[in-house]
Amino acid sequence: MRIGLLETGEPPESLIPTFGRYGGMFQRLLGPGHDYATFNVQAGELPKAIDACDAWLVTGSSAGVYDDLPWIDPLKGFLASARDQVPLVGVCFGHQVMAEAFGGSAVKSDKGWGVGLQSYSVSRPAAWMDEVAHVTAPGSHQDQVVALAPGGRVLAGSDFTPFGVLAYGDKALSMQFHPEFDPAYATALIESRRGTRFTEAQADAAIASLAAPNDSGRIAGWIARFLKEATGA
Structure with missing residues (x-):
């Protein structure tokens, strides 16, 4: 499978030599069994066609979906065109910009920062998820989805982050x-x-919370099975 990584941000410059960029983090998460193509979206680079890759993944970013940046509206347009046509996965900013592109809303939350290990209750498991009541992973966000786009459904969330995991169709x-x-x-x-x-x-x-076990490996499996089903691979 050829996965297009839409990089909408990057780690602090001081951390890149040790940890790499966000595209590389997703390659490590999803593993070597795919071909990857990386697009520097914040520099204005978008794919020329929605079917240039088998699936698209939108990374996190320090930007907000409401920021007046020249690359955000074109990205929303690309995602709106790709919806229901090519499999899409969004994480953090990617989660928020997909919601906006599809007709929902994301804002800077008055709840403040969600940082450290985050736990969501699974409320509506999809077929590609395993049977688990809660799922945990590191989080770092102040913005949140606050209105669900038409056709969206909530799979998991918490009191702090009600729209924690969303799906739109298949x-x-x-x-x-x-x-x-x-x-x-x-x-x-x-x-x-x-x-x-x-x-x-804070x-x-x-930092103390991050010492506990997390479900990043399980979530990687979810994404892999989702992509397999969504592409018919």
Whole structure:
């Protein structure tokens, strides 16, 4: 399967030599059994056709879907065109921009930051999910989806993040947390923002939470089975 990685952001520059970029993190998450093509969307690079790859994955970003940036509206247009035509997966910013592109809404939440290990209750499992009541992965977000797009359904969420995992028909899946974040990277990211975006107490609690087991491997399996079903592979 050829997976197009739509990079909408990048890690802090100081962390790239150790951890790489977001596209590489997703390649490690999903494994070597695919061909990958990376597009620097924040630099204005979008695929020339929605069928240029078998599936598309939209990464996280420090940008907000509401920011006045020249690459966001073209990305929304690409996703709206691809919906129901080519499998789509969105994570964090990707989750939010898919919701916006499909007619929902994402905003900067007055709940503040969700950071550290995040746990969602599974409310409506899809066929490609295994039987589990809760799923956990690192998270780092202040923005949230607040209105579901027409045709969307909630698969999992929490009181803090009600729209945690969303599906749209059989060809679009998105999630707010970050299964691609290794705990070491999530910790380093928090440390880089300590005292600026997060208070000392928030940073300490978030880092402590990352020592617990997470379900990133399980979620990788979900994404793999979703893509297999959505592509008919």
